[in-house]
Each structure stands twice: as structure tokens, then as C-alpha cells.
Amino acid sequence: MTIKRLRCKLFIMSLIMTALLFLPCNPQSIYAAGAEAAHGEQAAEGAHGAGHAEYPGEVPFDRPVEEIQQFIAPMNELNIFPCSDCHDESWETNYQRRELAEPHDEVPGAFLNHDTENRWCLDCHSAKKRDQFQLINGKLVGFNEYYRVCEQCHKRVYREWKMGVHGKRTGSWNGEKQWMHCTQCHNPHNPPFQAIKPEPAPRTPLNIRAASSGQETQSSEGTQH
Amino acid sequence: MSDDIKGKDKGLITRRKFLAGLTAGVAATGLAAGDAGAYAFEEFFRQHYKRLDADDLRDILAKLEEELSFKYGKKVRAKATPPMDNTVFGYALDLSRCIGCRRCIYACVKENNLSRDPQIHWIKVLEFQKGNNKWQGLEHSNRYYEPEQVPQKGRFYVPVQCQQCKKPPCVKVCPVQATWQEPDGIVVVDYNWCIGCRFCMAACPYGARNFNWGKPNIPNEEFNPEIHYLGNRPQYKGVVGKCTFCIQRSREGRYTACVEACPVGARKFGNLMDPNSEIRYILENMKVFRLKEEIDTNPKFFYFFSMGTGIKS
Numbered sequence: 001m002t003i004k005r006l007r008c009k010l011f012i013m014s015l016i017m018t019a020l021l022f023l024p025c026n027p028q029s030i031y032a033a034g035a036e037a038a039h040g041e042q043a044a045e046g047a048h049g050a051g052h053a054e055y056p057g058e059v060p061f062d063r064p065v066e067e068i069q070q071f072i073a074p075m076n077e078l079n080i081f082p083c084s085d086c087h088d089e090s091w092e093t094n095y096q097r098r099e100l101a102e103p104h105d106e107v108p109g110a111f112l113n114h115d116t117e118n119r120w121c122l123d124c125h126s127a128k129k130r131d132q133f134q135l136i137n138g139k140l141v142g143f144n145e146y147y148r149v150c151e152q153c154h155k156r157v158y159r160e161w162k163m164g165v166h167g168k169r170t171g172s173w174n175g176e177k178q179w180m181h182c183t184q185c186h187n188p189h190n191p192p193f194q195a196i197k198p199e200p201a202p203r204t205p206l207n208i209r210a211a212s213s214g215q216e217t218q219s220s221e222g223t224q225h
Numbered sequence: 226m227s228d229d230i231k232g233k234d235k236g237l238i239t240r241r242k243f244l245a246g247l248t249a250g251v252a253a254t255g256l257a258a259g260d261a262g263a264y265a266f267e268e269f270f271r272q273h274y275k276r277l278d279a280d281d282l283r284d285i286l287a288k289l290e291e292e293l294s295f296k297y298g299k300k301v302r303a304k305a306t307p308p309m310d311n312t313v314f315g316y317a318l319d320l321s322r323c324i325g326c327r328r329c330i331y332a333c334v335k336e337n338n339l340s341r342d343p344q345i346h347w348i349k350v351l352e353f354q355k356g357n358n359k360w361q362g363l364e365h366s367n368r369y370y371e372p373e374q375v376p377q378k379g380r381f382y383v384p385v386q387c388q389q390c391k392k393p394p395c396v397k398v399c400p401v402q403a404t405w406q407e408p409d410g411i412v413v414v415d416y417n418w419c420i421g422c423r424f425c426m427a428a429c430p431y432g433a434r435n436f437n438w439g440k441p442n443i444p445n446e447e448f449n450p451e452i453h454y455l456g457n458r459p460q461y462k463g464v465v466g467k468c469t470f471c472i473q474r475s476r477e478g479r480y481t482a483c484v485e486a487c488p489v490g491a492r493k494f495g496n497l498m499d500p501n502s503e504i505r506y507i508l509e510n511m512k513v514f515r516l517k518e519e520i521d522t523n524p525k526f527f528y529f530f531s532m533g534t535g536i537k538s
Contacts, residue, residue, distance in 0.1 A: 164503035165319075165511070165531060168490030172478045173502070180490065193489060195374035199327035203344050204369055 081143075087130040095122065113190040115153075124149050124188075150182050273402070274415040274455065286454065293459070297448040305454040306476040308409035314470050315410075315497040315504045316481075317513070317527045318384060322491035325350050325375045325382030332486030333386075336471060337457040338449050340441035347435060347468040348386040348483060355379050363516070386483075387412065387433040387468035388516060388524030395425035395434060395467075404465075410497075410525055411470050413455040421463040430517050431524075434467045470494070497525065 097120050126134035133141050133149045141148050151158040160166035164177075167185065171177040182188075267288070271277075277285065286303040293301040330348045339345045351366035356379070359365065366383070376382065393412050396404050403418035404425055426434045440462045452458040453473035460466045471481035475494070484492045495504035504527075507513065511529040518524075 160531060163506045165493065165507055166490070168487065169503075170480060170485045173475070173480050173495050174478045174499075185490070193324065195376060196324070196326055196488070197373065198325060198371070198375045199331050201327075201369045201371045202330075202346050202349075 081131075083125075083130040089128065089130075093122075093127045095127070113192065114188070146188070147182050150188075268417060271417050273418050275405070282454075289452075289454070289458065293448075293450075293452070297443070297445045297450070299445070299448055299450045301448075301450040301452060303452050303454065303458065304473065306473070308407050308411075308476065311498050313410040313497045313525070314389065314475055315495060315508075315525045315527065316389070316470065317493040317504055317507045317511075317529055319491040319493070319531050320381065320383060320528050321530045321532050322489045323350075323382045323384060324489055325352055325370070325380070326488060328486045328488055329384060329483035329492065332482045333468070335447055336449055336474075336482035337469075338441070338443050338452070338459050339466070340437060340439070340460075341444065342442035343437070343439035345435045345437065345441075345466065347433075347466070348384055349432065350382055350384045352377075353381050353383065355381055383528070385431055385433065385516065386526070387470075388431050388522065388526040389468075389470065391523035391525060392521065394428040394430065394522060398424040398428040400424065407455075409476070411472055411475075412467065413469055413472065414465060414467060415455070416458070416460050416464045416466070419464040421465065423465060425465055430520055430522060434465050436465050437462050 100121075122134075124133055126132045126140055129140055131143065133143065133146065135141060135148065136152055147158065157166050161182075167182075168180040169177045185193075267285075271285065272281070282305055286305060289303045290301045293303070327350055330346050330350060333339070333348050334341070334346065337347065339347065349368055351363065351368060352370040353360050353366050363383075363385070370377075370380075389410055389412055391410070393406060396406055396412060399405075400422060401418060401420055403420065404412060404414045406412050421436070423436055426432075426436060437460050441459050443459060449457060451473055453469075453476070456469045456472035471479075471483075474481055480494055481492075484494045493503055493507060495502035497504060497508075499505065507529055508527065511531060513527045513529045515524045515527055
């Protein structure tokens with residue numbers, strides 16, 4: 001009995017030993033060199049490659065007017081700026097509410113979606129200084145301070161935005177953040193969010209088998225390891 | 226008496242069979258080492274994460290980097306960043322803003338190297354109908370909605386992911402302590418220690434844990450090379466994974482991937498211990514609730530309403 005057991009143990013031991021002998025014969029040495037090179041590159045590149053260094057720290061409201069275009073660029077609202085290129089100060093201002101002609105003919109349709117009954121271009125845009133906004137109290141502010149125009153009515157949202165509750169922030173939760181401005185998300189002439197197409201739904205349990213035997217296998221073959 | 230002897234014999238045979246099986250297994254490990262590397266052998270006998278000392282951990286991370294760099298053709302940086310002092314992470318989600326676009330799900334999949342082919346989603350966006358007798362509980366939801374555009378009229382959306390409970394039932398039931406709560410409040414899983422019994426999945430009231438039924442399948446070009454040992458490293462077949470508040474990001478001071486992906490800014494993340502953080506402002510000033518508060522899991526994932534709806538539907 002004991003001899004049998006001893007034999008058995010010896011057999012196991014020998015098997016383990018042979019297994020261990022096999023161990024060094026693996027392709028580790030082949031890719032060790034590659035990994036070393038990778039470490040070198042890593043040191044050169046730094047910790048985080050892609051950062052969003054656009055608006056570090058505080059909101060840069062003191063940006064020059066020319067730069068404002070890039071903030072609002074996604075909505076193509078300011079593709080004709082400065083306004084004073086066309087609107088000369090000597091023009092007589094027509095305060096009458098009316099359908100606008102080209103090139104502002106596309107604005108009214110969208111404009112109708114922001115308290116249309118009560119508001120009109122010249123409630124925000126200054127009639128005299130065309131490159132500026134006009135607050136309710138008559139004070140003029142630059143295009144880079146549009147948030148002060150929004151704030152007049154949307155006081156609560158403005159306060160929440162300053163606290164970081166309203167609106168999107170990216171970057172660091174304990175350090176530098178990137179803020180989204182009012183007009184980066186909301187079209188000032190049509191502020192509500194528009195419906196968007198959702199990303200694909202997760203696979204239902206019923207479809208898992210069909211999906212993995214169909215076209216999905218093709219993509220998985222590419223990543224076989 | 227003879228029965229006893231028979232029983233003994235039986236026992237002996239089974240033990241022998243067991244030993245033979247064991248030797249075959251060891252031999253197989255040795256042979257498999259040809260393509261899987263010595264790493265697999267070490268991996269099999271690796272200690273629990275909490276019992277690893279600094280040297281072990283460094284060696285393991287270096288090996289992990291090497292292995293994954295080879296596998297995915299990218300230089301991988303593996304870390305095991307410890308929790309920060311005086312930090313407990315909290316999360317808030319504005320239900321009045323969420324439009325159910327599922328951008329967060331796919332950002333999470335990409336960031337956390339989740340399996341694409343046996344599909345795994347750590348975030349689930351549930352769709353509910355507004356109105357009487359339609360909203361009765363999480364069970365009356367639809368995960369598989371697929372309209373042309375969201376938000377749909379008469380619907381609202383509740384994204385659910387790991388709630389990072391203060392009293393996590395999943396941790397309580399784990400028979401091998403492969404999952405535990407870190408000092409910063411994140412519940413993590415040691416994928417090497419997990420035995421795949423799925424008790425935690427049964428215990429979780431939020432359905433937040435996901436089992437890897439198959440070998441995770443991640444396209445090389447989409448592999449995220451910034452990995453954390455307790456977070457987004459590729460999991461194994463037969464282990465459980467869960468949301469870790471993007472431990473590889475949050476412990477370095479960055480927002481989680483879902484926060485950065487949300488197009489409407491409904492997701493908020495921060496340090497509950499910092500009185501000036503946005504998460505604390507929400508808790509102190511907004512209408513906040515938590516899912517299934519009555520079962521006393523004490524989640525650190527809050528839902529709030531900042532307004533009526535405001536979204537045109």
C-alpha cells in the first residue's frame with residue numbers, strides 16, 4: 001500500500017518536473033524585446049496622450065470675439081460674423097416684427113422656438129451696436145458674454161451650471177475641468193435638445209446564438225488569440 | 226463489513242483517479258505553457274490581491290503588461306493605483322435629462338475592455354412608460370427599445386449600473402472573498418480569485434454584475450491600453466465583472482467614461498467627502514432618491530431631478 005502510494009507520488013513528481021522543464025520554452029523571449037521597446041516609448045510619450053486642454057480651470061469668458069466662432073461652430077450659427085460687416089451703424093433700424101430676408105431667412109423658423117410670442121431679434125441683439133448683445137436694462141455685452149443674456153431669464157439654470165450640476169463637464173473631478181458653454185449644447189434660436197438616434201440595443205438572450213453563429217463570427221475571427 | 230471494504234476500495238479508486246486527473250492537468254498546464262507562457266502557470270497559483278506584497282504586485286503587473294502588449298499589439302500600461310485619502314466616490318444621475326441614447330453603454334464597453342461577442346454591458350438603460358399603472362418597478366422596463374429617435378414621447382429612461390452600495394450584498398455572499406469594498410467605496414473583483422459561482426449576481430438587487438460566459442473578445446484596435454488590475458483588464462471566461470466607477474480613471478482624478486460620453490450632461494461624479502464638490506451640491510439642493518432604498522443597501526449612486534422635462538418629445 002505504502003509502496004504504491006510512494007510510486008504514485010514519484011510519478012506525479014516526475015510529471016511535474018517534466019512540466020516545469022517545458023516552461024522556459026515559450027515565446028516570452030520573443031516579445032520581451034518588443035515590450036522593452038514599448039516601455040521606452042511610454043516614457044517619451046507621457047502619461048495621458050489625448051487631453052482636452054481647451055478650457056483649463058476657469059471659464060475663459062475674456063476670450064477675444066474672433067475666437068467665439070469656434071465655441072459655437074457646431075451649430076453653424078456664426079458663419080457670418082462680425083455682423084457689422086453688413087449692418088452699418090448709419091442704417092435706419094426697422095423695429096417692426098417681420099419675416100426676415102436672406103441671409104437671415106433660415107433664422108426665423110428656428111427662432112420661433114424660443115419664447116416666440118414675446119421675443120424678437122432685437123430683444124437680445126443690439127440694434128445700434130451690431131456686434132454686441134443688449135441686456136434688458138440696456139447694457140451692452142460682447143458676444144463672448146452671451147451667458148449673461150441667457151442668465152436674465154434662466155437664473156436657476158445659470159446658477160446650477162456654475163455649480164456644475166447643469167451641463168456637461170469633462171476632465172478631472174478633483175482638478176481641471178472642461179466646461180460646456182450654453183451655446184455649445186443649445187442653439188440659442190432653438191434651445192431644446194433635438195431627438196437623436198440611439199445606439200444599438202443590447203442583444204436579447206434569444207438572439208445571442210444567432211448573432212454569434214452569423215456575421216459576428218467574422219469579426220471575432222479577426223481578433224482570435 | 227464487506228460493504229465497508231468495498232466502500233474503502235471505491236474511495237481508493239476514486240482518489241487514484243483524482244490523482245491521475247491532477248497529474249494530467251499539471252502536464253497539460255506544462256504543455257500549454259508553450260503558447261500561453263509561464264504567466265499562465267503563475268496566474269493559476271497567484272495569491273489573493275489583498276495578500277500580494279508590493280514586489281509581487283510589481284512583478285505581476287509587469288508580466289501582465291508584457292502578456293497583453295503581445296496579445297493586443299499595443300503597449301499596455303498596467304497599474305494598481307491605491308485609493309486616495311479622504312475620498313469616497315459618489316455618482317448622481319439626472320433623470321430629467323437622460324434621453325436614453327445609450328452613448329454611456331458603449332463608452333463603458335470601450336473604456337473597460339468588455340467582451341464584444343459574448344456581449345457584456347455593465348450599464349443597462351431601462352425604458353419606462355409614463356403614466357398610471359405603467360411604472361410599477363424595475364421589472365416593468367424595457368432594455369431592448371429601438372426607436373428611430375430618442376427620447377420618445379411618453380417614455381422615460383433610467384440607466385442602471387453598479388450602485389456601489391455601502392452595505393453590498395454581493396460582497397457578503399462571496400464564498401471566497403473575491404469581491405470586496407475598497408476604502409474609497411468602490412466594490413471590486415479579483416478576477417483571478419473569482420471561482421465563478423455567481424452567488425453575487427443572485428444577491429445583487431440591481432442586476433449590476435455580469436458573468437463572462439465565454440472568452441472575452443476585444444478587437445485589437447479598440448483595446449484600451451490603460452488598465453487597472455482591479456478594473457478594466459481583460460477578464461477571463463467564467464468570472465464575474467462589474468462597474469468600478471472606471472477605477473483606472475477615477476483614482477487618477479479623472480471623470481469616468483460614462484460621464485464624459487453623456488451628450489446631455491446628465492451624469493455627475495465626484496468626491497462625497499469634499500463639501501465643495503458638485504455631487505455634494507446635488508445631494509444638498511436637489512430632489513434625490515436611490516433605487517430600492519427600502520432594502521438598506523445604502524447605494525452611493527443617486528438619481529435626481531433638476532427640472533420637469535424640458536426635453537422636447
